[in-house]
Amino acid sequence: MPDIISLLPDSVANQIAAGEVVQRPASVVKELLENSVDAESTHIKLIVKDSGKTLIQVTDNGKGMSETDARMCFERHATSKIKKSEDLFHIVTKGFRGEALASIAAVAQVELKTRPPEYSLGTRLEVDGGKIKVQEETACAQGSSFIVKNLFYNVPARRYFLKSDVIELRHIIDEFQRVALTHPDIEFSFHHNGAEVFMLPAVSLRQRIVHILGNRYNEKLVPVEETTDIVSVQGFVGKPEASRKTRGEQFFFLNNRFIRNTYLNHAVVSAFQDMLPQGFFPMYLLYLTIDPAQIDINIHPTKTEVKFQDDRSVYAIVHAAVRRALGRFNISPSLDFEQETAIQISAPRIGQEPVPPRIEVNTEFNPFGAVKKEKDRDLALRGWFDQRERTTEGWQSLLSIAAMPGVAKRAETNVRVESDIVEKVLPEIHESTPVMQLMRRYIICPTNEGMMVIDQQRAHQRVLFEQYHRQIISETGSSQQLLFPAEIHLSAGDAAMVLANLSKLNTLGFSLRDGGKGTIEITGVPADAASKSGDQVLEEFIEAWKCENQETGYSGHDSMAWALAKTNSLKYGQMLSTPEMRSLLAQLFACQTPFTAKPGNGIIISIGTDQIEQQLR
Numbered sequence: 001m002p003d004i005i006s007l008l009p010d011s012v013a014n015q016i017a018a019g020e021v022v023q024r025p026a027s028v029v030k031e032l033l034e035n036s037v038d039a040e041s042t043h044i045k046l047i048v049k050d051s052g053k054t055l056i057q058v059t060d061n062g063k064g065m066s067e068t069d070a071r072m073c074f075e076r077h078a079t080s081k082i083k084k085s086e087d088l089f090h091i092v093t094k095g096f097r098g099e100a101l102a103s104i105a106a107v108a109q110v111e112l113k114t115r116p117p118e119y120s121l122g123t124r125l126e127v128d129g130g131k132i133k134v135q136e137e138t139a140c141a142q143g144s145s146f147i148v149k150n151l152f153y154n155v156p157a158r159r160y161f162l163k164s165d166v167i168e169l170r171h172i173i174d175e176f177q178r179v180a181l182t183h184p185d186i187e188f189s190f191h192h193n194g195a196e197v198f199m200l201p202a203v204s205l206r207q208r209i210v211h212i213l214g215n216r217y218n219e220k221l222v223p224v225e226e227t228t229d230i231v232s233v234q235g236f237v238g239k240p241e242a243s244r245k246t247r248g249e250q251f252f253f254l255n256n257r258f259i260r261n262t263y264l265n266h267a268v269v270s271a272f273q274d275m276l277p278q279g280f281f282p283m284y285l286l287y288l289t290i291d292p293a294q295i296d297i298n299i300h301p302t303k304t305e306v307k308f309q310d311d312r313s314v315y316a317i318v319h320a321a322v323r324r325a326l327g328r329f330n331i332s333p334s335l336d337f338e339q340e341t342a343i344q345i346s347a348p349r350i351g352q353e354p355v356p357p358r359i360e361v362n363t364e365f366n367p368f369g370a371v372k373k374e375k376d377r378d379l380a381l382r383g384w385f386d387q388r389e390r391t392t393e394g395w396q397s398l399l400s401i402a403a404m405p406g407v408a409k410r411a412e413t414n415v416r417v418e419s420d421i422v423e424k425v426l427p428e429i430h431e432s433t434p435v436m437q438l439m440r441r442y443i444i445c446p447t448n449e450g451m452m453v454i455d456q457q458r459a460h461q462r463v464l465f466e467q468y469h470r471q472i473i474s475e476t477g478s479s480q481q482l483l484f485p486a487e488i489h490l491s492a493g494d495a496a497m498v499l500a501n502l503s504k505l506n507t508l509g510f511s512l513r514d515g516g517k518g519t520i521e522i523t524g525v526p527a528d529a530a531s532k533s534g535d536q537v538l539e540e541f542i543e544a545w546k547c548e549n550q551e552t553g554y555s556g557h558d559s560m561a562w563a564l565a566k567t568n569s570l571k572y573g574q575m576l577s578t579p580e581m582r583s584l585l586a587q588l589f590a591c592q593t594p595f596t597a598k599p600g601n602g603i604i605i606s607i608g609t610d611q612i613e614q615q616l617r
Helices: 010-021 025-038 067-072 085-090 100-106 156-160 165-182 205-213 262-271 311-328 369-387 392-402 407-414 419-425 456-474 492-499 502-507 534-551 556-568 578-589 609-615
Strands: 043-049 055-060 109-115 122-128 131-138 143-149 187-192 195-200 221-227 232-238 250-254 257-259 284-289 436-438 442-447 450-455 479-489 511-516 519-526 596-598 604-608
Touching (some): 010 100, 025 055, 043 165, 067 131, 165 195, 165 250, 165 257, 221 311, 450 456, 456 502, 456 556, 479 511, 492 502, 492 534, 502 511, 604 609
Antiparallel strands (some): 109 143, 187 195, 232 284, 436 442, 442 450, 511 519
16 A cells, blocks of 8 residues: 655645634734833834735834844744743743744735844845745844735635735734733834724823723723732723723733633623623733743633633632722722611600511402402403404404503513514505504504514614615615714724715715724714714724624624614614604515514514413413
8 A cells, every 4th residue: 555644745734724823814913012011122013014915014223133043933842932842931021932924924925124233234035935035134123123015825725714904903903902001111103004093102001991992982991900929910990980881992911812702701700790781891901920830821822712720710810800890999889878768667666665566467468369360361352363354453452451450561572473474474564554662662563463572672774774774775875964963983993984984974974074094083973873973883884883793793884784774773762653653664664674683583473362361371
């Protein structure tokens, strides 16, 4: 039998290894920025073109490298951070594996210029696909400058699967922010396609957070500080009003390294228990310091996952630190015994006989009354169906019965009909159609086979979504111009997302301009949202837009249309008049897809007469 196992060529092996480290342009940015931090730089400059697909350049004023080190840094597993296996348990630097530069050079064209401070001339190298093409002396500034061109030029399949420029730029901004947030003492700058995205001077941590996330967070940060023998916790959490429906502004840093940890995230979220609306997530930036021997960061190529030796203790300390910080600033709910309603017991005066407690008995109480009421309800409901009359009076009577405790819940949880069945009983809505609002959340409408229960918020979202989607395609959105233009300061990622989609947003009815440095000027909003302030409309829309991208996977036109529909739709608890309910149902039944608002979210349930009778047996 012939031998079939052979060693892979170095070029192929390097490309395979690069796939673990270099997943997208943001991966290159992360590795180069962290190398500059490890080089003890005080100023780091990032330049990007075409969201990193064409050019990524990172320049620093750090220690630089000698000629030999400059050549060795592109070899796999070449590193200055560790010498023996025991060093893995005492790592304080960001990089240590010696894979980053080798992986980047394997899938891009790289140019390096570097010079240590004690050298008069530096070294210039050109690396193409992992092979060194040029090595020469050159005049350059102290530090290092890495230029990465044409990422994945030799792996076209990888380049094909990159996302749009907006998405890739957002990932780059995320990586840049994570490094900048861990080192406020370093000056950072970031330019994309010649435009300034960030210019961050060396400042305090709080100032760095405000510079990155926006001035609106300055008054919403609550300091956290707790020091124990196991772990120290510093940083900030946001007040409840800083919470969002997306998780983007949640940062954990362990020994100045960004990490992801759902276990610790739960510790923070649980500390905000009963303080946030349902579906909202707290904002936090927490910096944990722990003995490197107590953790293992060598479990993932990107080094964003970590394993704690005593994770339960760390969980408890993080939870307690956040809870204590919120309590210290009178944010968390606490017991106020002076305001709590308590049992009042007055002590008898001297010489006064104590008054025994009185027990009042309701002699009219009938323990079988509840059963009788339920039987009366069932008989009334059954009698209505026997008559089979669709008079307004009879229908309103049925709705009052259906609104009794127990009926609506059983209908919602036990009776669900697929859309192909619902199509057969869609009613025609006209001026005399009897409708009723239930719990200010549902609309109940009769059908030939029974009745329908419609979720009013989801129904309105479906109507608005199809309307906005048509506007984007046909570019016919209506706008309400603001009497006084508004301004809103956004984070760099949100601002980039808005500016890259200005034309589409204009078709939805927005009228926006770039105010520079993350500021967006608002001169008009969609006509459906004219009752709100301009900055409120845009901020709510952006949060809903990000939420759609994260949770549903929608992109492009769909995500924008759903986000605006979510922003401007009816809310639960909103009272509707009879004409408003009829109008909403008529618009819903005219939609192309009236049965679902989003994947997994139904709008209509149908309850047949036979199903109701079966429930009442």
